[in-house]
Amino acid sequence: DQQVKQNSPSLSVQEGRISILNCDYTNSMFDYFLWYKKYPAEGPTFLISISSIKDKNEDGRFTVFLNKSAKHLSLHIVPSQPGDSAVYFCAASPNFGNEKLTFGTGTRLTIIP
Amino acid sequence: NAGVTQTPKFQVLKTGQSMTLQCAQDMNHEYMSWYRQDPGMGLRLIHYSVGAGITDQGEVPNGYNVSRSTTEDFPLRLLSAAPSQTSVYFCASSSFSGLNNAEAFFGQGTRLTVV
Numbered sequence: 011d012q013q014v015k016q017n018s019p020s021l022s023v024q025e026g027r028i029s030i031l032n033c034d035y036t037n038s039m040f041d042y043f044l045w046y047k048k049y050p051a052e053g054p055t056f057l058i059s060i061s062s063i064k065d066k067n068e069d070g071r072f073t074v075f076l077n078k079s080a081k082h083l084s085l086h087i088v089p090s091q092p093g094d095s096a097v098y099f100c101a102a103s104p105n106f107g108n109e110k111l112t113f114g115t116g117t118r119l120t121i122i123p
Numbered sequence: 124n125a126g127v128t129q130t131p132k133f134q135v136l137k138t139g140q141s142m143t144l145q146c147a148q149d150m151n152h153e154y155m156s157w158y159r160q161d162p163g164m165g166l167r168l169i170h171y172s173v174g175a176g177i178t179d180q181g182e183v184p185n186g187y188n189v190s191r192s193t194t195e196d197f198p199l200r201l202l203s204a205a206p207s208q209t210s211v212y213f214c215a216s217s218s219f220s221g222l223n224n225a226e227a228f229f230g231q232g233t234r235l236t237v238v
Contacts, residue, residue, distance in 0.1 A: 053229030108217035109154035113165030
């Protein structure tokens with residue numbers, strides 16, 4: 011039972027364009043959502059997060075949108091850069107904490123120069 | 124600035140052997156967790172701890188033990204290795220943040236192969 015779903019295993023985007031990565035969840039108890047970026051042979055690194063009391067959080071080129079009624083969140087990267095090529099994981103937590111994260115299966119983003 | 128340090132980076136075990144994966148953090152974080160990542164799957168929580176002396180099970184705890192005697196260290200023990208435990212293991216630490224923009228810091232991972 012996959013409680014956090016990333017239905018696109020891969021995505022290719024032209025450099026300079028917008029990258030949109032999607033994530034759906036089923037557990038209504040989740041109230042904190044995070045995006046992590048992972049390069050090969052490295053651990054995941056934190057990108058941006060959003061709590062359920064917000065519908066948008068922005069940090070530089072990265073914006074996360076949360077639609078609670080649809081149980082859907084998305085990560086927008088604009089403009090996309092070659093260094094953004096990585097696997098992106100969506101994660102969720104039930105208690106505004108970080109010790110029990112449920113991860114999606116990841117989306118491999120490739121930025122085409 | 125070490126962050127979260129995992130050792131070893133690579134390990135090959137024979138079925139039935141036991142071993143301990145080490146994890147240490149130098150950020151004085153209360154929370155520490157162990158995840159495993161398998162091909163085509165996201166990271167899955169094995170065990171976690173909210174402070175020294177306190178541990179609890181995650182989604183896939185069977186075959187693993189943990190203890191948290193200090194704030195800094197959170198070792199993961201494989202009692203009797205099985206091929207199904209072949210995976211990449213990640214340790215993470217974080218601090219309670221409430222509604223703030225918080226993150227969990229991950230180690231570089233331990234790639235374990237059980238033959």
